[in-house]
Amino acid sequence: MASTSDGVGERPPLIELRGITKRFPGVLANDNIDLDVSAGEVHTLFGENGAGKSTLMRVLYGFYRPDAGEVRLDGKAVEIRSPAAAIALGIGMIHQHFLLVPTLTVAENVSLGLRSTRGPLKDIGRVSARIEELSSAYGLEVKPSAFVWQLSVGERQRVEIVKALYRDSRLLILDEPTAVLTPGEVEDLFRVLKQMAADGRGLIFISHKIREVFALSDRITVLRAGRKVGTVRPCEVTHDQLAEMMVGRQIAAEGAPSGSVPGAPRLEVRDLLVKGDRGTAAVRGLSLQVRSGEIVGIAGVSGNGQRELGEAIACLRPALRGAVTIEGTELTGKSAAAARQAGLGYVPEERMRDGVIGDFSVAENLMLVGSDKPALLRFGFLRRSAVRAMARELVSTFDVRTPGIDTPTRNLSGGNIQKLILARELSGKPKVLLVAQPTRGIDVSAARYIHDRLRAEARNGTAVLIVSEDLDEVMAISDRILVMFEGAIIGEAAAGSATREAIGLMMAGVRASPTSLNGNAPAPASAEVAPGLERGQVEPAASPANPFAPGTGSMPGTGSTTGSGNMEA
Numbered sequence: 001m002a003s004t005s006d007g008v009g010e011r012p013p014l015i016e017l018r019g020i021t022k023r024f025p026g027v028l029a030n031d032n033i034d035l036d037v038s039a040g041e042v043h044t045l046f047g048e049n050g051a052g053k054s055t056l057m058r059v060l061y062g063f064y065r066p067d068a069g070e071v072r073l074d075g076k077a078v079e080i081r082s083p084a085a086a087i088a089l090g091i092g093m094i095h096q097h098f099l100l101v102p103t104l105t106v107a108e109n110v111s112l113g114l115r116s117t118r119g120p121l122k123d124i125g126r127v128s129a130r131i132e133e134l135s136s137a138y139g140l141e142v143k144p145s146a147f148v149w150q151l152s153v154g155e156r157q158r159v160e161i162v163k164a165l166y167r168d169s170r171l172l173i174l175d176e177p178t179a180v181l182t183p184g185e186v187e188d189l190f191r192v193l194k195q196m197a198a199d200g201r202g203l204i205f206i207s208h209k210i211r212e213v214f215a216l217s218d219r220i221t222v223l224r225a226g227r228k229v230g231t232v233r234p235c236e237v238t239h240d241q242l243a244e245m246m247v248g249r250q251i252a253a254e255g256a257p258s259g260s261v262p263g264a265p266r267l268e269v270r271d272l273l274v275k276g277d278r279g280t281a282a283v284r285g286l287s288l289q290v291r292s293g294e295i296v297g298i299a300g301v302s303g304n305g306q307r308e309l310g311e312a313i314a315c316l317r318p319a320l321r322g323a324v325t326i327e328g329t330e331l332t333g334k335s336a337a338a339a340r341q342a343g344l345g346y347v348p349e350e351r352m353r354d355g356v357i358g359d360f361s362v363a364e365n366l367m368l369v370g371s372d373k374p375a376l377l378r379f380g381f382l383r384r385s386a387v388r389a390m391a392r393e394l395v396s397t398f399d400v401r402t403p404g405i406d407t408p409t410r411n412l413s414g415g416n417i418q419k420l421i422l423a424r425e426l427s428g429k430p431k432v433l434l435v436a437q438p439t440r441g442i443d444v445s446a447a448r449y450i451h452d453r454l455r456a457e458a459r460n461g462t463a464v465l466i467v468s469e470d471l472d473e474v475m476a477i478s479d480r481i482l483v484m485f486e487g488a489i490i491g492e493a494a495a496g497s498a499t500r501e502a503i504g505l506m507m508a509g510v511r512a513s514p515t516s517l518n519g520n521a522p523a524p525a526s527a528e529v530a531p532g533l534e535r536g537q538v539e540p541a542a543s544p545a546n547p548f549a550p551g552t553g554s555m556p557g558t559g560s561t562t563g564s565g566n567m568e569a
């Protein structure tokens with residue numbers, strides 16, 4: 001785990017941060033941080049939520065003035081007082097939330113903010129021509145005349161990258177760019193980023209996903225609680241060592257899927273139709289079944305109806321058609337309390353909003369439901385001592401880190417709130433447990449703990465349904481994987497045998513033939529998305545161009561194992 005600043009050569013690094021310190025009221029977000037990035041390097045900033053990654057990059061991009069420290073560009077100290085100043089120095093940043101104007105075209109967005117004596121929007125023809133050049137040089141599919149509102153999230157991100165290329169950024173900062181992408185899109189992005197580095201640009205990539213960090217980085221700087229832990233090369237550390245640098249202690253190994261033999265069906269969803277907040281159908285005729293003792297994981301890019309599905313099962317959102325049943329008991333049209341009565345445990349996605357009452361104490365939140373348990377009652381009233389004893393027991397078995405059971409719940413970290421909700425839901429001995437985004441925003445150790453609890457719960461016979469945008473998580477804990485796309489289940493795979501590529505294709509809307517899901521079979525041959533078709537539209541077999549296959553179609557090789565033209569497997 002040697003700290004490295006070698007291999008940089010005699011030239012000064014492209015960018016150097018020296019002793020950067022940034023305070024917010026009550027938080028030391030960056031504590032005396034050094035970082036250097038060379039031309040031609042992909043340098044990853046790695047750390048848990050709240051480690052200080054975004055803050056450090058906002059200092060570099062001129063959003064924040066540091067309380068101490070300096071920035072050097074080509075060895076010379078510079079003051080970056082605003083994002084405009086950063087851009088003028090050749091620094092670009094792609095934020096987690098894109099800063100594009102939906103009602104303008106791609107070319108108009110790219111030209112926004114460019115200094116031009118003729119006004120930013122007058123040179124559109126020239127801008128468009130340059131965009132075409134850049135997009136073909138980098139294999140970035142972007143149409144200058146398309147309106148941004150028409151584009152998928154992945155396409156919008158490509159526009160942001162083209163914008164940076166257009167400005168000829170020498171240093172590009174990408175803040176968690178893969179959070180919103182399918183695995184296929186991630187591979188495409190990495191190919192482009194590697195090409196940009198090969199052109200001599202410097203890249204700073206922010207991530208907390210270990211697999212991605214190893215796939216892309218030349219060097220990795222780990223931040224923890226505002227401090228720099230160290231800088232390493234991927235070849236110097238194992239995945240677990242890097243994870244331990246991130247969390248600062250040893251972490252338990254991720255277990256295998258529960259492996260229990262499933263029993264009778266417990267949860268059944270039939271032909272469910274649910275509206276989203278915008279009034280359009282978010283869940284479109286979805287059916288699924290979860291059996292006693294199995295963990296079924298729903299994978300998918302966020303926004304494909306997962307949240308609405310969970311809320312409909314929990315009776316927090318009405319179903320317009322179809323049925324949800326637990327062991328034959330109909331839930332549709334019932335209240336959330338009735339769903340609980342029928343045996344549903346529910347860990348919602350919006351934990352602070354739907355899962356706990358922040359001002360209530362830990363003990364009160366643990367007792368929010370299930371306070372009708374006989375052991376806790378005397379003459380119909382809660383027995384205070386029994387309630388407190390039970391709260392203490394749950395806090396200790398579920399390892400909820402809290403100063404005490406009377407602490408207001410809002411003071412707990414996200415991981416501990418998640419453990420609290422899980423403790424409460426499991427103490428009700430549910431027949432079916434639905435967990436939305438089990439470990440989003442949670443540190444690695446708490447996440448592994450939660451995974452273990454879910455596996456144990458399945459082994460005890462509970463039917464467990466998890467919905468997660470994190471494919472690594474779905475693959476780690478599910479016995480069976482369903483992929484959700486545009487409100488329906490587009491495919492299914494058994495744990496252990498499904499390849500990441502096959503699932504990734506389904507997440508992108510490519511329907512796969514059952515045989516191609518398992519083993520190391522190549523790309524699904526039964527259905528491919530042809531260029532020109534919209535996402536989600538699927539064309540019948542033997543389409544000539546598979547845009548996901550290396551060397552064919554309009555997206556060049558992604559290095560994935562989805563072989564082209566190999567249809568006989």
Ligand SMILES: Nc1ncnc2c1ncn2[C@@H]1O[C@H](COP(=O)(O)OP(=O)(O)O)[C@@H](O)[C@H]1O
Nearest residue numbers: 024027029047048049050051052053054055056
């Ligand atoms: N604008 C802000 N005001 C106050 N506190 C902030 C602000 N931005 C970030 N923080 C705090 O600074 C710390 C680091 O946050 P951040 O840089 O966003 O971490 P990361 O990007 O690694 O998740 C966190 O404790 C966060 O709550």
Ligand SMILES: [Mg+2]
Nearest residue numbers: 053054055175
């Ligand atoms: Mg951040």
